[in-house]
Amino acid sequence: xxxxxxxxxxxxxxxxxxxxxxxxxxxxxxxxxxxxxxxxxxxxxxxxxxxxxxxxxxxxxxxxxxxxxxxxxxxxxxxxxxxxxxxxxxxxxxxxxxxxxxxxxxxxxxxxxxxxxxxxxxxxxxxxxxxxxxxxxxxxxxxxxxxxxxxxxxxxxxxxxxxxxxxxxxxxxxxxxxxxxxxxxxxxxxxxxxxxxxxxxxxxxxxxxxxx
Numbered sequence: 001x002x003x004x005x006x007x008x009x010x011x012x013x014x015x016x017x018x019x020x021x022x023x024x025x026x027x028x029x030x031x032x033x034x035x036x037x038x039x040x041x042x043x044x045x046x047x048x049x050x051x052x053x054x055x056x057x058x059x060x061x062x063x064x065x066x067x068x069x070x071x072x073x074x075x076x077x078x079x080x081x082x083x084x085x086x087x088x089x090x091x092x093x094x095x096x097x098x099x100x101x102x103x104x105x106x107x108x109x110x111x112x113x114x115x116x117x118x119x120x121x122x123x124x125x126x127x128x129x130x131x132x133x134x135x136x137x138x139x140x141x142x143x144x145x146x147x148x149x150x151x152x153x154x155x156x157x158x159x160x161x162x163x164x165x166x167x168x169x170x171x172x173x174x175x176x177x178x179x180x181x182x183x184x185x186x187x188x189x190x191x192x193x194x195x196x197x198x199x200x201x202x203x204x205x206x207x208x209x210x211x212x
Contacts, residue, residue: 030137030167031130036114036158061101061206063197068097068177071194072186080118080147080154084193087128087177089184096178101199101206106169108203113161113175116195117142121149126190127180132167139180142192156195168201175199 066073068085072094075083088094119126125141145155181190 030135030164032162033138033143034160034162035143036160059202059204059206060198060200063099063199065195067099067197068194069100070094071097074193077152079151080193081152082154082156082195084118084195087179087192087194088186088188089179089181089190091183092186094186095181096176097194098174098176099197099199101168101173101175101201103168103170103173103201104205106204107165107201109201110165111163111168111202112200113163114158114198114200115143115161115177116156116158116197117144117177118154118156118193118195119144119146120189120191120193121147122189124190126192128192129176129178129180130161131174131176131178132163133169133174135167137163137167144192147193154193 065083065085071085071087072092073083074080074086077083085097086094087097090096119142123146125146127140128138128142129136130138143159144157147154177192177194179190179192184190
């Protein structure tokens with residue numbers, strides 16, 4: 001069973017527990033961020049099946065890079081090895097990417113957000129912000145490894161973010177990642193690249209929502 005999340009085709013999948021040994025990278029008072037597979041290029045699965053999400057099982061909504069609304073798209077793969085969404089300085093108008101998720105009810109458990117991304121090739125980490133609906137839950141160094149500057153290769157990093165259940169509610173929810181740099185040009189550092197993403201919820205159904 002497939003449905004559209006954010007106006008672009010998404011997929012729902014029954015997800016099991018991640019059994020890797022994540023390393024705690026950073027956290028705030030409201031979320032916990034863990035590196036799952038540092039430097040790995042993998043993205044969340046693109047296909048799956050919905051299995052009775054209202055009985056305590058989990059539902060996973062997956063997103064492709066072009067579903068980051070408001071971000072720039074890098075469609076050629078020569079530089080980074082894959083297509084990606086790019087977050088440049090805020091003055092470019094391409095500094096924030098947003099995913100939209102429709103829920104029938106509040107999640108009965110904490111929500112698991114998985115992001116795949118990469119920082120630019122500048123020595124310093126890009127400064128980013130994660131906002132859930134209207135609540136800023138993280139502001140600080142990018143969680144992702146630096147590109148390294150070698151065409152065709154990239155240190156793509158996956159992170160798992162635990163979001164307390166109270167931050168997502170019924171209706172349309174927004175999940176935004178922002179580049180906090182004010183000044184800068186499109187295509188130039190500081191920037192952050194985002195690949196696929198997934199949101200794992202428990203005990204509720206996920207509805208089709210158009211981009212807003």
